[in-house]
Amino acid sequence: MSHSIPVSWSTVEAVVPQVSVPAEKLSNYDLVLRCQTGLRPERAAFAELLRRYQSHVDKILYHLAPDWQDRADLAQEVWIRVYRNIKRLQEPVKFRGWLSRIATNLFYDELRRRKRVSQPLSLDAPRTLDDGEMDWELPASDPGPDEDLTTREFYDQLREAIADLPEVFRTTIVLREIEGMAYEEIAELTGVSLGTVKSRIARARQRLQSQLQNYLDGE
Amino acid sequence: MTSNSDFHNDFGQLPGDSSAAERRLNLSKQSEMPDMLKRDRFELLSAYLDGEVTAIERRQVENWLATDPSAQCLYARLLKLRQGFHMLSVPQPEKTVEQTVEEVFARIDRRPKLTVLWGGAGAAVAALLVGVMTGVFSGVQVPEQRMPSVAQQPKVAPEVMKIALDRPVVNIPKTPIADPIETQPAFHSPHPVRNPN
Structure with a gap:
């Protein structure tokens, strides 16, 4: 979606407000406010x-699309x-949620585009994207990890x-656990x-x- | 997917139906609990973790957690799983944040120029399209319409305006002697017209 503002670029450069406090010393809230002043966000404040929030965007996109190689472009x-x-952000205090929403919407736009251009699944392919494919049974007590497994291994x-979760399950749990969305928001999205x-x-x-129960039951 | 009716059949009974609820809770402790019931119970526990349950459902889960060790174990696992999600880091991104800053500004700065370029190209295409459409719909009249109307005037105007003011339009035959009385109206003349013979 593109928006055009009928001003010349020289005008845009000219109206950037000169504020004495460096952007690095502003709170997140004030930083958002400063980005909202002027016709275009001040560069230093926007940078x-x-x-501050790039790691959050990276995290969302990583978990939504772990196998995409061009996540950096999406982040940009x-x-x-x-x-x-x-x-347009009405409540600067909600910037993080707003940012998450933008990242998520962009992911879904791209996902839909990729599905349109991708080859259809063959009829004998496993229907891993379908809601009914996941097994509800707890796994038998498989040989679990050794007790001295480190926390790092658990996170890995x-x-x-x-x-490895099928796409619809992965995106839904990520929206809930990483982005903290309410069920209603997820349903809408x-x-x-x-x-x-x-x-x-x-x-x-x-x-x-069930996959991680040996780690989760520890301590 | 679990339907809402299944959900309510298992856990959404009215407060007065406590005996049915107790029977179901007792059933949950048995290893041969039906799959559908297990699924519904897990779903309820999961929603409870997210605070997405009704007051009645919350009481049911809390009752379950207070009396069933397997439910307590499962709930503890889900809490650790949630903690894992929150503490989870992601692999080092391929670009540093400073690279991202630089490339984002480069794209922001580039886009307006592209917009202008595309805008100009669009205007040219639009003008061409208007021209073509006008030609299609008005046919052979286009050249005439495009010519200013005054351009046709010079051909006609000099001819019309070439009137010699010092010459009569109709050739008037000359008489040997001009009779000034003839110029007067006949009925005003006090003299009879002379017969030339």
Whole structure:
């Protein structure tokens, strides 16, 4: 979505407010406010905002799309949208949630685009994206990790287990656990019913806790 | 997917139906609990963790957690899983944050120029399209319409305006002697017209 503002670029450069406090010393809230002043966000303030929240964008995109190689491009697109639309943010205190929403919407836009251009699945391919494919049974007591496994290994396993979840389950649990969205928000964003959201989150948790139960039962 | 009716059949009974609830809770302690019931119970526990349950459902889960060790174990796992999500870091991104800052500004600065370029190209295409459409719909009249109307005037105007003011339009035959009386109206003349013969 592109927006054009009928001003010349020389005008834009001229109206950047000169503020004495350096952007690095501003609180997150004030930083957002400063980015909202003027016709375009002040560069120093916007760069500082990006530095503070880039890890959050990376985290969201990583968990939503762990197998995409071009997440960096997607992250840049997120920030371009933020740059263009930050003046529209009504409540600066909610910047983090707003940013998450932009990143998530962009991910879904891209996901839909990729699905349109990708080859259709063959009929005999496993229907791993379908809601009914996950196993509800707890796994038998498989040989678990040794007791001296480090915390780091647990996180590696967890990251891998999340990435291995079928897409609809992974995105739903990520929206809940990483982005902290309410079920209703997730339902609205993903275009499914509240019951489906509840079910997908439960199934994702069931799969993860069963795969990682030996780590989770420790201590 | 679990339907809402299944959900309420298992856990959403009215307060007066406590005996049915107790029977179900007792059933949950048995290893041969039906799959659907297990699924519904897990879903309820999961929603409870997220604060997405009704007051009645919350009481049911809390009752379950207070009496069933397996439920307590499962709940403890889910809490640790949640903690894991929150503490989870992601692999080092391929670009540093400073690279991202630089590239984002480069793209922001580049886009308006592209917009202008595309805007100019769009205007040219639009003008061409208007021209073509006008030609299609008005056919052979286009050249005439495009010519200013005054351009046709010089051909006509000199001819019309070439009137010699010092010459009569109709050739007037000359008489040997001009009779000034003839110029007067006949009925005003006090003299009879002379016969030339």
